[in-house]
Amino acid sequence: MQAYTWADHRLFPTQEGALLFGVDHASLFALDSRARDTLGRWRSADPLALEDVPEEARGVLEELRDAQVLVPLVPHRRPRPAAVPELDPAGVPLETLVLEVAQTCNLRCSYCYAHGGTYGGTPRLLDPETARRAARTLLERSGDRRGVTLVLFGGEPLLNFPAVRAAVEEAEAAASAAGKELTLSLTTNGTLFTPEILAFLRDHRVLVSVSIDGPPELHDRNRPYSGGGGTYGDVTAGLAALAQWGIPAAARVTLAPRQWDRIPEVFDHLLGLGVREVGIAPASPVTPELLPTADQEEDLLRGFRTLAERFETEARQGRCLPFANLLDLLGRLHAGRAKGAPCGAGYGYLALDADGRYFLCHRLAGEEDFAAGDLETGPDLEKLRSALRAAAAPRRELCAHCWARRLCAGGCHYENHLRENLLGRAPGDSCRFIRPWLELGLRLYARLRAEPENPVMQRIARRQEC
Amino acid sequence: MMKQKTIQALNEKARAIERLAQGEAKNVEALSGPPAMPQGCTTIFDTGWETNPRPEYPVGNCQPSARDYSGCAGDCWWPAQVPDGLTNQKVFHEDCLVIAKDFRNLKYD
Ligand code: SF4
Ligand code: SF4
Numbered sequence: 001m002q003a004y005t006w007a008d009h010r011l012f013p014t015q016e017g018a019l020l021f022g023v024d025h026a027s028l029f030a031l032d033s034r035a036r037d038t039l040g041r042w043r044s045a046d047p048l049a050l051e052d053v054p055e056e057a058r059g060v061l062e063e064l065r066d067a068q069v070l071v072p073l074v075p076h077r078r079p080r081p082a083a084v085p086e087l088d089p090a091g092v093p094l095e096t097l098v099l100e101v102a103q104t105c106n107l108r109c110s111y112c113y114a115h116g117g118t119y120g121g122t123p124r125l126l127d128p129e130t131a132r133r134a135a136r137t138l139l140e141r142s143g144d145r146r147g148v149t150l151v152l153f154g155g156e157p158l159l160n161f162p163a164v165r166a167a168v169e170e171a172e173a174a175a176s177a178a179g180k181e182l183t184l185s186l187t188t189n190g191t192l193f194t195p196e197i198l199a200f201l202r203d204h205r206v207l208v209s210v211s212i213d214g215p216p217e218l219h220d221r222n223r224p225y226s227g228g229g230g231t232y233g234d235v236t237a238g239l240a241a242l243a244q245w246g247i248p249a250a251a252r253v254t255l256a257p258r259q260w261d262r263i264p265e266v267f268d269h270l271l272g273l274g275v276r277e278v279g280i281a282p283a284s285p286v287t288p289e290l291l292p293t294a295d296q297e298e299d300l301l302r303g304f305r306t307l308a309e310r311f312e313t314e315a316r317q318g319r320c321l322p323f324a325n326l327l328d329l330l331g332r333l334h335a336g337r338a339k340g341a342p343c344g345a346g347y348g349y350l351a352l353d354a355d356g357r358y359f360l361c362h363r364l365a366g367e368e369d370f371a372a373g374d375l376e377t378g379p380d381l382e383k384l385r386s387a388l389r390a391a392a393a394p395r396r397e398l399c400a401h402c403w404a405r406r407l408c409a410g411g412c413h414y415e416n417h418l419r420e421n422l423l424g425r426a427p428g429d430s431c432r433f434i435r436p437w438l439e440l441g442l443r444l445y446a447r448l449r450a451e452p453e454n455p456v457m458q459r460i461a462r463r464q465e466c
Numbered sequence: 467m468m469k470q471k472t473i474q475a476l477n478e479k480a481r482a483i484e485r486l487a488q489g490e491a492k493n494v495e496a497l498s499g500p501p502a503m504p505q506g507c508t509t510i511f512d513t514g515w516e517t518n519p520r521p522e523y524p525v526g527n528c529q530p531s532a533r534d535y536s537g538c539a540g541d542c543w544w545p546a547q548v549p550d551g552l553t554n555q556k557v558f559h560e561d562c563l564v565i566a567k568d569f570r571n572l573k574y575d
Contacts, residue, residue, distance in 0.1 A: 020473070027480035035472035063473045066487030067480065336479020449476045461478075 003047040004065065005073040010403035011036070012439060019446050022069055026336040026406045029067055030446060035060045047073045086392065087340045087347060089384045093143025095348040098151040098362040099134055099167055101126050102160035103354045107189050108226045109211075111256055111283035111290055113414070116226070117155030119353065119366030125159070126354040128166035133375060134352050135171035139178050141378075145348075147181035152206075153351070153362050158192040161200075168204050185209065187252065189223065190238035191231055198245045209252045210239060210275070214266035218259060239273055250324065251275040256283045257292035263303025264310075267323065279324030280304075284363070285418050291425075297433050304437060308444050315448055315456040329441040330448075331463035338406035345413055346372070346384045360387055363414040370413070394420055394427040402431070404438050 008023040017036040020029040031039065038060040042048065048070070053061055064070045102125050105117030117123070126134075135150060142148045150171045152164050168184055175182035186201065190210040201208060212235050213219040220230030242249045251270045255263070263280060270278045282300055285291040292300070304325065311321040320327075341347055345361035352358055353365045356375040364370035370387050373380030391413040399405045410416070411430050419425040448457055475484040 019476075022480070022483075025479050025483065026477075027483055028476040029480050030474045030476055032472045038472075060472050063471065066484065067473055067475070068483050334477055336477040336482075338479075446476055 001049050001051060003049050003073040004070045005047050006043065007069055007071045008403070009069050011039070012443060014443070014446070019442060020067070020069065021403065021442060022067065023403050023406060024338065025068065026333075026338040027067070028333065028336065028442060028446065029069075030449075035063065039064065086389065089346050089388065090381055092347045093145050094138055094141035094148070094350060094379075095145050096149040096151060096344060096350075097134060097138040098153045098349075098351040099126060099131060099157075099163075100154060100351060100353045100362070100365055101131065101152050101157040101163045101167070102155040104159060105154060105156040105189070106159065106191065106226055107156065107223055107231060109223045109254075111222065111254055111286065113284050113286045113363055114155065114366070121355075121366060123155075124354045126163045126352075126356075128163045130356050130375065131163040131167040132170040134356070135167045136174050137375060137378075138171065139174035139180065142178075142180065145180070147183060148175065149183040149185065151362070152184070152186040154187075156189050156192065157186055158188050158197060161197055165200060168200075168206065172204065183207070187211065188238075189231065190235040191225075193238050193241050198241060198247065201242075202245050202247050206247075208242060208247055208249045210235065210242070210249050211252045211254065212236075212239070212270065212273075212275075213253050213255065214259075214262065215269050218262065218266065222254065222256065222259075236273060239275065243274055248276045250277040250279065253278060253280045254283050255280065256290060257296035257300075260292070260296050260299040260303060263300070264306045267307055271322070275322075277322040277324045277327075284415055285423060288423055291419070291423055294432075300433065301436055301440075305440060308440055312444060312447065315454060316451075318455050320456045320459055326441065326444075327460065327463055329438070330445050330460045332407070333441055333445045334457075334460050339409040341388070342409040342411055342413065346388050350379060360384070360413065363412075364417070367414075367417065369417075391416065398428045398431075402435070404431075404435050407438050408434050 010021045010023060011031075012019040012021065013036075014030075017031040017033045018039075020031050020039075021027070022029070038057045042053070042057060042061060048061075050058055050061060050065070061070060100119070103114075103118050103121065104123035104125070105112075105114075108116055138148055138150060148171075150167060152167065154160075157164055164186070171182055171184070184204060185207040187209040188211070190212065200206075211223070212232075213222045216230065216232040219232045219235070223231050223235075225231055239249060251273070253266055253270065255266065259266075260282065267278055267280070280303075282292070283290050307321070307323050308326055311323055311326055314321045343349070343361070345364065349361060350358050350372070351360070351362040351365045352375060358372045358374060358379050359365040359367065360370040360372060369390070372383040372387060392410055395410050395416070399408075399410050402408070408431075411434060415430060416427070419429040420427055448454065448460075451457065475481045
């Protein structure tokens with residue numbers, strides 16, 4: 001007689017019944033009320049023999065078995081490790097390289113994590129020769145990856161256009177020699193475009209992200225020039241120039257906790273400026289003042305929830321509201337991709353600073369605990385390993401018991417580092433926000449799924465391929 | 467009579483799991499015909515002659531191999547040559563009709 005046991009799952013009640021999320025597979029099922037009630041009654045029976053279950057419940061339980069929510073109990077099998085597995089970065093090919101082209105900036109954003117673009121050092125520029133070398137290295141280390149991504153970052157990368165040009169040209173040559181697809185992207189504050197730069201970005205199909213935080217008064221408070229004075233006028237002129245040159249731009253918004261109650265307004269303002277997509281990032285708590293209160297976290301969720309509702313309304317008409325955070329989440333939920341690591345940092349994703357030193361990611365550049373070798377000697381595997389291990393350790397227990405562990409896998413290392421090491425917060429400080437956000441996405445996905453022909457659903461399905 | 471379904475797979479992962487379950491049901495049906503016998507023996511992919519008599523996946527494989535399938539797909543520690551049926555090649559049996567010859571068609575990505 002086969003005995004069964006319950007695999008880790010989470011139920012989200014709905015009007016029709018419930019959504020069932022299979023924790024380990026990141027699978028999502030809809031249960032009708034009968035299935036929900038049957039599951040509720042039998043959930044505490046563990047182990048469970050299907051033969052002993054009355055006829056009327058057995059059908060549902062068999063369906064749950066097919067959904068791998070009820071799994072065979074194998075006496076001698078090692079118990080399923082609940083924690084997020086520790087992946088070894090060894091042998092993971094390089095896929096994305098972020099170049100800190102200019103570790104300096106002409107702005108002084110109030111929330112900047114890079115200390116005015118310098119990442120805590122003296123202002124400096126990547127020299128074009130190093131940029132070329134880095135671009136070649138990306139291709140050389142990309143193993144069997146069909147495509148690679150070069151990100152031009154800073155500070156403000158356009159303060160060092162010679163290195164941008166060098167990196168792009170070299171990467172293109174190396175990619176075409178290797179027969180690989182190259183994606184180029186550039187994140188800029190949008191104040192330094194010249195016709196020469198615009199022509200270059202257009203001709204080389206560089207994807208441009210412009211940091212802009214919303215209406216003038218808000219934007220200028222967040223993003224002033226280093227000599228003082230607002231940048232809103234110049235950034236919007238930059239966006240207009242991009243549009244004129246036919247370069248599609250995405251807006252990257254960063255908001256301090258006290259601005260989180262203005263999310264829908266900020267979003268609308270940017271759409272009005274004609275950007276292709278808007279992504280909204282809560283500012284990282286680089287100082288204690290940027291650590292949100294519980295009320296502010298609620299504001300953030302409320303803002304995202306409002307945008308999600310609007311996304312749904314638009315989707316029902318077959319239109320896609322270009323809210324990047326949500327599109328990314330829906331794409332991941334659609335695939336049901338179970339993550340073994342929170343992000344690519346250290347696994348195929350590395351940043352190289354202006355001195356040619358590797359760090360786990362762009363935001364961790366300059367943090368010695370996350371340094372991992374240099375361009376000369378290559379990424380230092382041991383350092384990558386120990387940095388990743390140390391980053392995961394404080395939350396390991398916590399995440400092992402969390403239903404979201406395969407979607408979140410512990411959250412952003414940088415965010416955790418700030419909260420736990422700099423501000424002394426307990427591990428898991430961001431979970432209060434992460435889990436409701438994921439639940440919001442799951443519920444929205446399930447509702448949209450009811451219309452599989454909807455063009456927005458198809459766009460979401462395509463998105464996770466990119 | 468078709469049973470009324472009470473559970474609906476929503477995302478791709480859930481659908482893959484559902485297909486896996488349907489695949490198993492199909493294999494059970496396959497028992498009514500003659501089982502597909504393995505050809506040859508003892509390469510790492512081939513199995514012996516004592517074919518799996520149980521109505522379980524993989525029908526027609528030898529018993530040790532059949533045990534590997536049920537024991538090692540999923541969370542088992544053993545790095546078996548078993549596509550895990552979820553993230554790998556769901557239809558590996560279609561792409562590898564004669565496994566000793568076609569094993570290169572297996573894609574573990
Ligand atoms: S939400 Fe928190 S506990 Fe859950 S996986 Fe993410 S970091 Fe870990
Ligand atoms: S550590 Fe954070 S900032 Fe860095 S790549 Fe991961 S998620 Fe992004």
